[in-house]
Amino acid sequence: MTGTEPVIEIANLVIAAGRDGVTLVDDVSLHVDAGECLGIVGESGSGKSLTLRSVLGLLPPTLIRTRGTMRFRGREDEEPRPVDPRDLRGHGVSMIFQEPMSSLNPTMRIGDLVAAGPRAQGVSRRAAADQALSLLREVGVPDPEQRVRAWPHQLSGGLRQRVMIAMALSVEPRLLLCDEPTTALDATVQDQILTLVERLRAERGLALIFVSHDLSVIARVAGRTAVMYAGRIIEQGPTRALIENPRHPYTRGLIESMPQLHGPPVRLKAISGSPPTAGRLPSGCRFAPRCPFVVDACREVDPPLLSIGPHRASACLRQAELNDGGQS
Amino acid sequence: MSDLSLIKDDKEHTPRSLRRGNGKMAAGAVIFGLFILAALFAPLITTGDPAEQDLLNRLADPSSAHLLGTDQLGRDEWTRLVYAIRVDLRVAILASLIPAILGSLIGIIAGLGAKWLDTAIMRISDVVVSLPLFIFFIALVGLLGPGNGFLFLGPGELPLIIGFTLISWVVYARLMRAEVRRVRSMDYVRAAQSGGLPRWRVIVGHIVPNAIGQSIVYFFVDIGLAVVAISTLSFLGVGIPVGTPEWGAMIQSARTVMQTNWWLIAAPGAAIALAGMGLALIGDGLDDRIKS
Amino acid sequence: MSALIELDDIEVHFKVRARRSAAPVTLRAVDGVSLAVERSQCLGVVGESGCGKSTLAGVLIGLTEPTAGRVRYDGRDVDTRRSKDVRRSIQMVFQDPVASLNPRRRVRSVLAELIDYHGLVPEAGMTSALNSLMEMVNLPPRVLEARPRELSGGQRQRVAIARALAVQPEVLVADEAVSALDVSAQATVVNLLADLRAELGLTIVFISHDLGIVRTLCDRVAVMYAGRVVEEGAAETIFTAARHPYTRALLRAAPDLYRPDAGRDAPALGGDPAGPST
Numbered sequence A: 001m002t003g004t005e006p007v008i009e010i011a012n013l014v015i016a017a018g019r020d021g022v023t024l025v026d027d028v029s030l031h032v033d034a035g036e037c038l039g040i041v042g043e044s045g046s047g048k049s050l051t052l053r054s055v056l057g058l059l060p061p062t063l064i065r066t067r068g069t070m071r072f073r074g075r076e077d078e079e080p081r082p083v084d085p086r087d088l089r090g091h092g093v094s095m096i097f098q099e100p101m102s103s104l105n106p107t108m109r110i111g112d113l114v115a116a117g118p119r120a121q122g123v124s125r126r127a128a129a130d131q132a133l134s135l136l137r138e139v140g141v142p143d144p145e146q147r148v149r150a151w152p153h154q155l156s157g158g159l160r161q162r163v164m165i166a167m168a169l170s171v172e173p174r175l176l177l178c179d180e181p182t183t184a185l186d187a188t189v190q191d192q193i194l195t196l197v198e199r200l201r202a203e204r205g206l207a208l209i210f211v212s213h214d215l216s217v218i219a220r221v222a223g224r225t226a227v228m229y230a231g232r233i234i235e236q237g238p239t240r241a242l243i244e245n246p247r248h249p250y251t252r253g254l255i256e257s258m259p260q261l262h263g264p265p266v267r268l269k270a271i272s273g274s275p276p277t278a279g280r281l282p283s284g285c286r287f288a289p290r291c292p293f294v295v296d297a298c299r300e301v302d303p304p305l306l307s308i309g310p311h312r313a314s315a316c317l318r319q320a321e322l323n324d325g326g327q328s
Numbered sequence B: 001m002s003d004l005s006l007i008k009d010d011k012e013h014t015p016r017s018l019r020r021g022n023g024k025m026a027a028g029a030v031i032f033g034l035f036i037l038a039a040l041f042a043p044l045i046t047t048g049d050p051a052e053q054d055l056l057n058r059l060a061d062p063s064s065a066h067l068l069g070t071d072q073l074g075r076d077e078w079t080r081l082v083y084a085i086r087v088d089l090r091v092a093i094l095a096s097l098i099p100a101i102l103g104s105l106i107g108i109i110a111g112l113g114a115k116w117l118d119t120a121i122m123r124i125s126d127v128v129v130s131l132p133l134f135i136f137f138i139a140l141v142g143l144l145g146p147g148n149g150f151l152f153l154g155p156g157e158l159p160l161i162i163g164f165t166l167i168s169w170v171v172y173a174r175l176m177r178a179e180v181r182r183v184r185s186m187d188y189v190r191a192a193q194s195g196g197l198p199r200w201r202v203i204v205g206h207i208v209p210n211a212i213g214q215s216i217v218y219f220f221v222d223i224g225l226a227v228v229a230i231s232t233l234s235f236l237g238v239g240i241p242v243g244t245p246e247w248g249a250m251i252q253s254a255r256t257v258m259q260t261n262w263w264l265i266a267a268p269g270a271a272i273a274l275a276g277m278g279l280a281l282i283g284d285g286l287d288d289r290i291k292s
Numbered sequence C: 001m002s003a004l005i006e007l008d009d010i011e012v013h014f015k016v017r018a019r020r021s022a023a024p025v026t027l028r029a030v031d032g033v034s035l036a037v038e039r040s041q042c043l044g045v046v047g048e049s050g051c052g053k054s055t056l057a058g059v060l061i062g063l064t065e066p067t068a069g070r071v072r073y074d075g076r077d078v079d080t081r082r083s084k085d086v087r088r089s090i091q092m093v094f095q096d097p098v099a100s101l102n103p104r105r106r107v108r109s110v111l112a113e114l115i116d117y118h119g120l121v122p123e124a125g126m127t128s129a130l131n132s133l134m135e136m137v138n139l140p141p142r143v144l145e146a147r148p149r150e151l152s153g154g155q156r157q158r159v160a161i162a163r164a165l166a167v168q169p170e171v172l173v174a175d176e177a178v179s180a181l182d183v184s185a186q187a188t189v190v191n192l193l194a195d196l197r198a199e200l201g202l203t204i205v206f207i208s209h210d211l212g213i214v215r216t217l218c219d220r221v222a223v224m225y226a227g228r229v230v231e232e233g234a235a236e237t238i239f240t241a242a243r244h245p246y247t248r249a250l251l252r253a254a255p256d257l258y259r260p261d262a263g264r265d266a267p268a269l270g271g272d273p274a275g276p277s278t
């Protein structure tokens, strides 16, 4: 099932370090439909996690959201309405993190952890425990009847991540936020978790935002992808199209620097230089110092993210010339 | 592959909040620095002789001639207060420095040496911690008396330093042992080892510099604690003998005139508190700096 | 020609206790590994977390004593008490770019200490030796004056490579040397290793869990599972015609940019990867 109306819409989000501090996330807008997965990809420090955390108002205390509106649709038949991020915690939106160990309370048993959300919403102890059991079964924890009595430290990384997903699902969210949930896991375990996330999206009609620095992971789970660079979304579009025909030199650079598993082995192409420090952006296009396509005009204006076709947008002055230009 | 990216600007990268500790450090250093300066230039800012008596002018009120008045023997209180810095800080620093050096060496040996050596050292330190050594020590000093001094040390100073050393090496040894064990498995130490450097160079050049931070922090706090402890013991009569310009001893001898000349107690009291606070601030600031 | 490095039935067993009071059990971190690496070859070692890769690397560079087995370097038996020259010949680049550089030392001091100790260049040649090392790893010479925390992850990893190269080794053991880096920084470091191999004839043992990178860089691959090598062969053979089921599962699990659904029909490998056997 694919909803036609977004579950969540974020417009013009700006996150800064203090009132007039350095801008860390700059004018980010995005939306996700029910049953859809939006991928956010970018190098470390590009602002992926901050964007995601701000949906639940979970920013670090020194940072503030200086601009931006958020609209959320609590039920299928409802109109989207403006919301306060805090009100969404445990009510419609859940989040899972990279490090499952530090996000699971070590003093609670697995069963109690998963039952805690429903209990807080007034579900009876008995019903919450039953629900926890079936959730653990749904996310593929083997022997859930035994595991409910286990402590978090007794589980492997993959199982902990499944427990975290079960906790996230226990409050029946419409939107699930995933911040690199598989980065700390082994390839085969990552594969299992990605399969699970895929299945939950399809079966439950969950809306998902999936953040990763690895475009090939995003390619597996996300139908649509936003590429972030130095705090901005610089390209957006259906994942397939974006990978096959990137319309921003940064996206293209990311793709070309990835090693391939098929075709003849080739030398990797690195993007020269490194991302700018927050607060020290170059004038004009923020990618200009590293961009192989840079022209003088690029240093004069900061190109806005403009629509360049159905569901696609790019923030490059020369995006038209990139169209099917390279990328065999 | 022409990557000439700039070196990141260090200051820019450390958020201001992580560089706190500088304020505390500065405050502590100013306080401690003033004490040291006063001790060094004591003859210039005082009457010059803490023992000089003016029996006609006993228990005088503060005046321009006697900034803090005089004591029961007519000695200038301000002069005694300043000269006491020399005694108190000398003893406190030595009573912290010697155990710091000894304890740290022992900790390094325990952390990096053979297993039996480690076990032996840790058992001994357990014993030191569990015995009421301090009480033995007070009793012993009380029995033997302060002695006559030693080299540049005045009467009562050597027993104090020995006593403190016997007790507080343990803290440094344990701190250092834990830190050394943490650092020795860091990749940069493994890298230095696999680079073929001899063991002592790895220890001196790579392990110790990265393990010593906590001990230095504690060293400064420890001096402050020692100032308080030394003056307490002297006040109780088992430290520096009464008559010496020493804060605890000064409080002890002013006890009887507390009602009328309260500042003879308040001034050394404040000096003890201020010295302790300055050193604690330095330690605290260093700690913040190390942790950021 | 015999291989430059030969590992013969290497075992590293640790005695571990689950609790202080529990009886110790033997943990077989490396359990009978035999491998050979030819001069100027690049051997990839892949496998999941805890399968014994780093432990094996520790044996290679002589910091971990194997409980059984032999290491031969250039035809001679070597162990943890190896000569200064043998130690110098096998160098390592570590995984964590933060932990692998001494935070209190400037880059220059770390490099100069090693060069100086081994007496590799005369006193007067130190500056030019350091500059050419920086050039080798594509860093501007002023990085020499930097402390580690002033450098980005990719730069640190290149400094770590420079430190390894400073003592003019024959063999470089890279333990997950690019795992902590962003793709683009990863690509520069991988290319650098490929160039060094071509230019200096370095022999490389490249430990990684990223099959794509191993494919780009290595000509032979060893697949480890629970302390053992379960498959070893020419890289192309492993990637196109893997025989061991674990190798195939690993290949299937690797996410692929252009074939996100490849192998999706086959069931994912069930359960957790086996830890070392005890």
Ligand SMILES: Nc1ncnc2c1ncn2[C@@H]1O[C@H](COP(=O)(O)OP(=O)(O)OP(=O)(O)O)[C@@H](O)[C@H]1O
Residues within 6 Å of the ligand: C014, C015, C016, C027, C028, C029, C047, C048, C049, C050, C051, C052, C053, C054, C055, C056, C275, C276
């Ligand atoms: N000194 C030690 N004492 C006890 N167990 C150890 C020790 N060193 C390693 N091990 C164990 O040996 C096994 C192999 O460890 P090793 O570090 O070689 O794995 P790895 O393949 O490098 O994993 P990763 O990919 O996570 O780095 C692990 O189970 C580890 O916990």
Ligand SMILES: Nc1ncnc2c1ncn2[C@@H]1O[C@H](COP(=O)(O)OP(=O)(O)O)[C@@H](O)[C@H]1O
Residues within 6 Å of the ligand: A017, A024, A042, A043, A044, A045, A046, A047, A048, A049, A050, A051, A060, A061, A062, A063, A278, B015
């Ligand atoms: N608590 C904080 N205080 C100041 N800056 C922060 C804080 N957290 C993150 N940042 C900065 O915000 C930017 C984006 O961070 P983040 O969203 O975590 O990046 P990522 O894309 O890797 O998830 C980075 O430049 C980071 O240094």
Ligand code: SF4
Residues within 6 Å of the ligand: A248, A249, A250, A285, A286, A287, A288, A289, A291, A292, A293, A294, A295, A298, A303, A315, A316, A317, A318, A319
């Ligand atoms: S606007 Fe110019 S500098 Fe920026 S990405 Fe496009 S071509 Fe490159």
Ligand SMILES: [Mg+2]
Residues within 6 Å of the ligand: A048, A049
């Ligand atoms: Mg992040």
Ligand SMILES: [Mg+2]
Residues within 6 Å of the ligand: C053, C054, C055, C175, C176
């Ligand atoms: Mg490892």
